[in-house]
Amino acid sequence: MRQLLYVTLATAGLCAGLAGAQGVPKLSGAQPDPMKSLPAAPLERYVTDDVRQMRAYPEQPPVIPHSIEGYQLSVNANRCMSCHRRENVQGSGAPMISITHFMTRDAQMLADVSPRRYFCTQCHVPQADIDPAIGNTFTDMSELGAAGAGSE
Template sequence: MRPRLLFTAMAVACLGAGALLAQDAPRLRGPDPFTREQAAPPMQRPITNDIRVKRNYPDQPPVIPHAIEGYALDLNANKCMSCHARRFTEQSQAPMISVTHYQDREGNTLGGLAPRRYACLACHVPQTEARPLVDNRFVDMDVLTEPERHSGGRSNR
């Protein structure tokens, strides 16, 4: 009898807590009620100026500064490699992919592109003119260390 009573009390407490949390959860976007169908927003224009963008931290994958619509990326083809593979960069003038893309997890150099680096869009993303959904409060490492450089290594904080 006692375990059943304890289980019932826990179930009621969980349901009550769930109901309270669901009421206070903010909606980021979408119609209210969520079951109402709504037209999809228009696709944002990609940034296609081919200008390389400064990276915000070491080892950040570079962003894609050109359109990639229609690029094949499947088991049989990787359109990115037709310009960014080492043997095509002289003709295409595209930057060569990093040597790390030719290494396995243990750092051994392979004869070709590492399978774990084949899906370029897993790390590299195209840019669009879309407004951010949330404010970006990222602070670049150079900005964070700027006071130290001007004070001879002493922090002004």
């Protein structure tokens, strides 16, 4: 019985060694220098024209059509609110944040922004002018010939 156990363990170890040896890099010999400095990829250019982008689907969080570089977004400060808070939109010309941002999980209205909606960049992102890594084949329903209600 003991011999069978040794043979089984030896066979399993041999098989594991052969299987692992095929995709494992060598531990000795000429290797690329991991500390070598490589050129950094260029930074993306953010769209800063303040033109509101059309949303790709209902309930999509709108993208940020301006630069947010240097904006402080922490528990103590939220620079977005200096323009998008209800009290400031008339002077800034910015759109007011959605009323859904004033609701709790239980749909109870609050006097100020809900803590779960306070960190804007959880959902909203600045629009960058880059070539996409993967092509987009999205087609809007209106382009597919879907007619809106009451359009007949």
